[in-house]
Amino acid sequence: MTTVVAQAEPVLRVDHVSKAYPGSPPTVALSDVSLDVREGELLAIVGPSGSGKSTLLGIMGTLDRPTSGRVLVHGSDTTTLDDAALSGLRSVAIGFVFQQFYLLDGLTAWENVAQGLLYRGVPSAERRRRSVEALERVGLGHRLAHRPGQLSGGERQRVAIARAVVGAPAIVLADEPTGSLDSAAGAEILQLIRELNRGGTTVALITHSEPVARAASRQVRLLDGRVTRDDAGGDAEIAAAASAPTADVEDEAGAPSARPGTP
């Protein structure tokens, strides 16, 4: 008798993805990258500047298309979808957090978070209720009506994280989320990401920093656009990350050029 054990589809599968930016010669940013993200994971994608991290995040988040290979979300191939279908999928399945926060300056904290629900047809009173709840989850229940200019960097990143999780996406993709913060604020953001993950949120954390990567229970190493290692382990105390130098400065090529303010 054969017992079939059902293995859940990964939340997100990167399947033999390559990416070349046009030019003469073209820049090969990713070469044959394969990677599964399982539900409930907190994984770090770590590599030096220029190794392809932001390119990979853009492709995992369906903001960019691979030159070859596929990206599957819950087993469905996204590379066959047109742009409208992709943005629909993105608005329900993926939350984004970027180094530079990308909050809208004219909106309050809760209004910024409510942007994360705009394309879901949630009625406005419900959007407000869920936004307040998300801000409470990230420890900002007392800053609901503050605008970004009235918040510290760490608080702004909390608002961006609340915006990313308010719609309960299948996965949150965070590109150098501590990169603009001092070490204390960065450690708090890592702690928050770990708490959200313990609460069930699947997170891929992109970083050039080894101490930051050790906040995750799995590290995928990128070098020159290739995965060189993929291992469980780490999960070091945040204190170790906090004491590390935080020269998290992206070079210009590494900075996202046209990231949307809202997913």
Ligand code: ADP
């Ligand atoms: P990381 O985030 O690890 O610093 P990136 O994914 O930003 O790496 O970049 C990987 C490589 O691709 C780098 O060599 C970079 O210069 C190049 N690159 C990134 N974006 C573009 C683009 N839009 N056009 C051309 N080359 C790019």
Ligand code: MG
């Ligand atoms: Mg980058």
